Amino acid sequence: MRARAERFLPFAxxxxxxxxxxxxxxxxxxxxxxxxxIAEGGGFTLxxxxxxxGDVNFSDAWRNTLLLLILIVPLQxxxxxxxxxxxxxxxxxxxxxLYVYAIPLAISDLAAGILWxxxxxxxxxxxxxxxxxxxxxxxxxFLSFENLPGILTAIVVAESWRATAIVLLILIAGLQLIPRxxxxxxxxxxxxxxxxxxxxxxxLLRPSLQSALIIRTIFAFQxxxxxxxxxxxxxxxxxxxAYVWYAANRNEHLAAAYAVLLLGLTIVATxxxxxxxGLREAEVAR
Amino acid sequence: xxxxKQARALALxxxxxxxxxxxxTTGAPSGGGQVADVGKPFVFASTQFTPVIEQENMRKKILAxxxxxxxxxxxxxxxxxxxxxxxxAKAGGQGQIGVVGLENGQFSSLAAAGAFEDLSKLADKxxxxxxxxxxxxxxxxxxxxxxxxxxxQATYFLVANKKALQYLPTGADVNALTYRxxxxxxxxxxxxxxxxxxxxxxxxxTTPGLIHRLIQGYFYPSYTGGLVTTFKNAxxxxxxxxxKELWKYSNPQSTTYGVLQxxxxxxxxxxxxxxxxxxxxxxxxxxxxxxxVPAPAGPKGRYYMSVVIGLAIPKTTPNRTxxxxxxxxxxxxxxxxxxxxxxxxxxxxxxxLPDDLNKGLKLEADxxxxxxNAKDAKVVPLPVGLGAKGGEFNTAITNTFVxxxxxxxxxxxxxxxxxxxxxxxxxxxxxxxxxPDGTSSGPCQVK
Numbered sequence: 001m002r003a004r005a006e007r008f009l010p011f012a013x014x015x016x017x018x019x020x021x022x023x024x025x026x027x028x029x030x031x032x033x034x035x036x037x038i039a040e041g042g043g044f045t046l047x048x049x050x051x052x053x054g055d056v057n058f059s060d061a062w063r064n065t066l067l068l069l070i071l072i073v074p075l076q077x078x079x080x081x082x083x084x085x086x087x088x089x090x091x092x093x094x095x096x097x098l099y100v101y102a103i104p105l106a107i108s109d110l111a112a113g114i115l116w117x118x119x120x121x122x123x124x125x126x127x128x129x130x131x132x133x134x135x136x137x138x139x140x141x142f143l144s145f146e147n148l149p150g151i152l153t154a155i156v157v158a159e160s161w162r163a164t165a166i167v168l169l170i171l172i173a174g175l176q177l178i179p180r181x182x183x184x185x186x187x188x189x190x191x192x193x194x195x196x197x198x199x200x201x202x203x204l205l206r207p208s209l210q211s212a213l214i215i216r217t218i219f220a221f222q223x224x225x226x227x228x229x230x231x232x233x234x235x236x237x238x239x240x241x242a243y244v245w246y247a248a249n250r251n252e253h254l255a256a257a258y259a260v261l262l263l264g265l266t267i268v269a270t271x272x273x274x275x276x277x278g279l280r281e282a283e284v285a286r
Numbered sequence: 287x288x289x290x291k292q293a294r295a296l297a298l299x300x301x302x303x304x305x306x307x308x309x310x311t312t313g314a315p316s317g318g319g320q321v322a323d324v325g326k327p328f329v330f331a332s333t334q335f336t337p338v339i340e341q342e343n344m345r346k347k348i349l350a351x352x353x354x355x356x357x358x359x360x361x362x363x364x365x366x367x368x369x370x371x372x373x374x375a376k377a378g379g380q381g382q383i384g385v386v387g388l389e390n391g392q393f394s395s396l397a398a399a400g401a402f403e404d405l406s407k408l409a410d411k412x413x414x415x416x417x418x419x420x421x422x423x424x425x426x427x428x429x430x431x432x433x434x435x436x437x438x439q440a441t442y443f444l445v446a447n448k449k450a451l452q453y454l455p456t457g458a459d460v461n462a463l464t465y466r467x468x469x470x471x472x473x474x475x476x477x478x479x480x481x482x483x484x485x486x487x488x489x490x491x492t493t494p495g496l497i498h499r500l501i502q503g504y505f506y507p508s509y510t511g512g513l514v515t516t517f518k519n520a521x522x523x524x525x526x527x528x529x530k531e532l533w534k535y536s537n538p539q540s541t542t543y544g545v546l547q548x549x550x551x552x553x554x555x556x557x558x559x560x561x562x563x564x565x566x567x568x569x570x571x572x573x574x575x576x577x578x579v580p581a582p583a584g585p586k587g588r589y590y591m592s593v594v595i596g597l598a599i600p601k602t603t604p605n606r607t608x609x610x611x612x613x614x615x616x617x618x619x620x621x622x623x624x625x626x627x628x629x630x631x632x633x634x635x636x637x638x639l640p641d642d643l644n645k646g647l648k649l650e651a652d653x654x655x656x657x658x659n660a661k662d663a664k665v666v667p668l669p670v671g672l673g674a675k676g677g678e679f680n681t682a683i684t685n686t687f688v689x690x691x692x693x694x695x696x697x698x699x700x701x702x703x704x705x706x707x708x709x710x711x712x713x714x715x716x717x718x719x720x721x722p723d724g725t726s727s728g729p730c731q732v733k
Contacts, residue, residue: 056685056689117542121554122552143539145538145692228490232489232543232544233684246365248681
């Protein structure tokens with residue numbers, strides 16, 4: 001009797017999570033898939049995908065989403081890694097830095113976007129400070145539609161500020177999982193701090209880096225609130241188009257088509273990461 | 287041990303506090319004290335007053351003297367509110383929404399589906415309050431049932447920083463400008479100060495800019511005498527050329543402007559046309575620094591858009607008499623003045639504006655009157671009959687502006703391509719021509 005109960009226990013413990021995923025992720029996902037291929041009058045159609053591909057903003061949205069992904073994700077991983085290593089070196093007051101780094105985690109996307117808008121706008125904090133310091137005569141129009149590099153820089157800065165913390169936390173957790181004996185062994189063999197990082201820390205951190213990359217890439221595909229706040233209509237992105245088609249244009253079919261496209265991209269990215277950073281059996285077991 | 291006990295006591299206290307707040311908020315009316323037997327509480331759903339301050343004003347000031355059944359005022363973007371109303375209508379039976387407050391154009395598809403009670407009797411009872419007859423007729427949607435009773439109105443006009451007045455082109459009267467003079471004005475400012483100070487509400491953030499309304503109700507009719515039936519004609523091409531010229535003297539950050547009062551206040555721009563409720567903060571804050579004047583006139587006249595917001599009762603209402611009592615409260619002259627004072631929407635009932643009106647509101651009220659009474663003034667309603675396709679229609683219009691003016695694409699190509707999208711939205715919605723386009727038997731045709 002008892003053995004049987006124990007056999008079911010793991011399943012029982014998994015049940016809440018599975019129910020949660022089914023209810024809030026799987027079912028809506030299937031609904032979105034159906035919405036994307038159903039004609040307004042009923043029946044199967046690819047019309048929504050055709051309309052999406054033919055939309056004025058589609059190619060721009062596609063380009064901008066990938067551009068932001070390429071710019072933001074590597075930058076954040078490097079930043080977070082440096083911050084994590086710094087905190088993990090346990091210098092005096094490292095706890096304080098951890099808290100400071102983690103603050104943006106508590107701020108919503110849109111709030112972060114509006115915050116940075118206040119920094120970068122024509123009469124914003126950045127321009128006032130530069131003018132106050134006598135470095136510029138006229139305010140610089142960072143967010144002008146004529147200044148795409150300016151807009152892009154503002155978005156990359158804002159996004160890095162906002163979402164590096166989540167990568168940082170994953171990496172710190174990963175760092176803390178590395179057994180101390182590895183470091184002691186490295187010390188015994190005379191490895192300096194730098195060699196220790198390259199040959200011991202980074203390889204052992206790979207599983208965490210993989211999770212961080214996957215999560216961050218998924219988030220990068222979903223980015224739009226910060227972009228909306230800083231660039232308005234200047235920089236359409238895929239997730240933003242899904243929102244516009246649902247909320248402003250009230251066309252749930254086209255919004256679903258965008259969502260399905262994003263889902264496909266996310267799956268592809270995840271599979272690539274799993275393959276490229278592939279874990280060996282031993283590491284999975286760890 | 288002691289710590290564990292303390293923790294338990296604290297937890298208990300916390301739970302109690304939560305329970306108490308829960309009890310105290312359920313079922314309590316948000317406005318005034320409860321009078322005997324006013325019926326079930328209900329939801330008042332609206333697409334207006336989405337900014338948080340306006341919501342607070344609604345709950346705490348506009349509803350302050352209301353003594354009826356409990357009212358829960360909710361507001362959100364058009365799509366969300368319309369979805370909720372139509373969901374209750376489709377479900378049938380008794381819903382939660384007792385009163386809705388929507389823009390004229392937002393009613394049409396729901397009205398066509400017969401989602402609302404006939405308010406003819408209620409409108410008759412309001413006779414002494416002298417709501418203009420043409421507004422009441424608008425609320426009938428060409429039929430006999432009074433789908434909505436007008437609630438409040440708004441419009442768009444031009445606001446200028448007084449610093450800009452010295453650059454007015456010679457011979458131009460600020461109260462009777464033409465679009466040509468506006469362009470010259472913006473050019474003068476740009477030439478003399480080196481700054482591009484005209485602003486378009488082109489932003490797409492939390493509060494998206496209302497550029498599509500300016501195109502639908504101001505630029506197009508003033509230049510072409512129509513919107514849909516003149517979408518691609520020679521007058522339209524001339525208009526787009528003028529807008530491209532104006533854009534040269536416009537702040538290039540216009541693409542981030544949702545409401546123009548912010549760049550006006552920071553002086554990023556000196557000139558801009560926007561909705562009254564989206565300029566009031568700067569006019570209230572610095573009434574002596576600004577002038578509010580009628581929108582410019584084009585070759586076909588001084589067209590302006592009149593936004594009428596109406597109140598209706600869904601057939602699924604949980605409390606019809608309660609809803610009528612709320613509508614009656616909202617139409618009282620004193621409530622209408624509070625609505626003007628707090629949220630800057632103008633009264634629909636006959637009421638004299640008090641002399642002690644806030645200076646900023648006074649500026650707006652004068653601009654509204656000057657605009658409506660200009661000798662070349664012609665009024666345009668919000669798009670009618672597009673229902674759920676209204677969003678696609680608006681986006682197609684906005685994208686036309688973005689492609690021609692911002693991205694500098696060839697005018698005729700864009701008009702042909704966007705015209706097809708505009709036509710699809712109209713045909714899908716089966717919307718007849720409205721306003722300046724006159725009438726049509728079938729869906730209005732893009733020409």
